[in-house]
């Protein structure tokens with residue numbers, strides 16, 4: 001095993017080289033993994049065509065947007081600003097769909113309409129959004145997509161379940177009649193039905209959603225030509241976790257869409273919107289071991305890493321577990337979460353360097369620190385956090401304690417390291433303060 005884990009190409013030598021060249025903490029992404037995940041999605045079995053949209057909120061870094069768009073994926077944006085950002089990176093507007101909680105007004109609304117004239121797809125998520133866009137869509141003859149709230153969801157944690165009645169994403173089924181009356185009044189067509197039930201959930205729930213969504217589409221949307229099953233394809237970050245089987249889910253969807261055709265003579269195109277699945281496994285956070293402490297005989301061993309919640313807030317938000325690796329400054333892989341490496345009975349709580357008791361990378365889902373078995377590192381070793389390509393750089397409260405936003409580095413397929421985001425400077429941290 002040359003790499004840190006069985007899935008990626010990243011080695012201890014790459015980790016040490018990146019830290020030496022750009023300084024820890026930093027994010028390192030493995031291009032080969034991203035390309036492979038894009039390929040896996042694009043070859044998902046389907047009946048009458050497939051569009052794969054990358055949910056860019058998972059990781060909105062310019063170089064990654066370009067790489068992923070070049071592989072043939074389109075973009076799912078969660079805000080008008082994300083649309084602008086993807087477009088600025090060179091993604092054409094007709095490769096982007098906006099699915100948002102926002103309600104655009106004033107200049108933003110006019111810009112949204114201009115973008116729609118250039119091909120931006122709009123996914124209606126509320127009655128108010130529909131009311132505001134209806135006169136424009138009518139005038140221009142633009143078809144719409146509609147995000148339905150199915151009343152059932154799935155997620156890695158309660159807060160990541162977007163489908164149950166504690167969350168308000170999409171037009172709830174109880175509002176469906178009103179939405180359709182409004183569409184009829186303006187002569188609008190919903191040519192796509194969309195459901196996204198949540199992130200990181202049970203693959204079984206994802207499969208069940210296919211049936212439920214096709215049933216809704218058949219009953220209520222005579223003009224739909226496309227069905228989007230959303231994102232939420234789970235990846236296994238930790239050893240032993242269950243990963244979504246894209247091939248199997250695709251075969252299932254294909255069969256259901258073919259049966260739909262036989263009942264209705266309508267051939268539906270399929271869309272999927274993976275964020276996590278594309279980038280999660282590609283990312284590593286490189287931090288330096290700053291200190292080791294203990295809280296006595298009855299207490300715990302602690303590793304103080306030079307980066308934590310301000311780089312990866314997922315443990316704090318969701319109790320997520322990420323794999324750890326320990327690499328010497330010379331590039332020797334001293335410990336990996338994968339493969340049976342000896343721990344000699346050592347276990348520790350990995351904390352960051354923020355003045356915040358929740359700043360730990362090992363928390364259980366009630367937020368309590370959780371000691372993790374590993375080999376004891378030396379101060380100065382690199383503590384590497386895996387599974388960090390999605391919802392880490394894009395989501396973390398990076399300026400807390402006035403830490404500077406960390407650089408991002410891409411390990412290219414040719415083996416070379418490329419800086420894709422510089423470290424923020426102190427001047428940039430304060431530049432807008434008056």
Ligand SMILES: *Cc1c(COP(=O)(O)O)cnc(C)c1O
Nearest residue numbers: 055196199231232273274275276
């Ligand atoms: C976040 C999101 C996704 C992606 O979810 P993942 O779990 O990262 O795959 C897809 N679609 C929509 C509408 C989203 O909000």
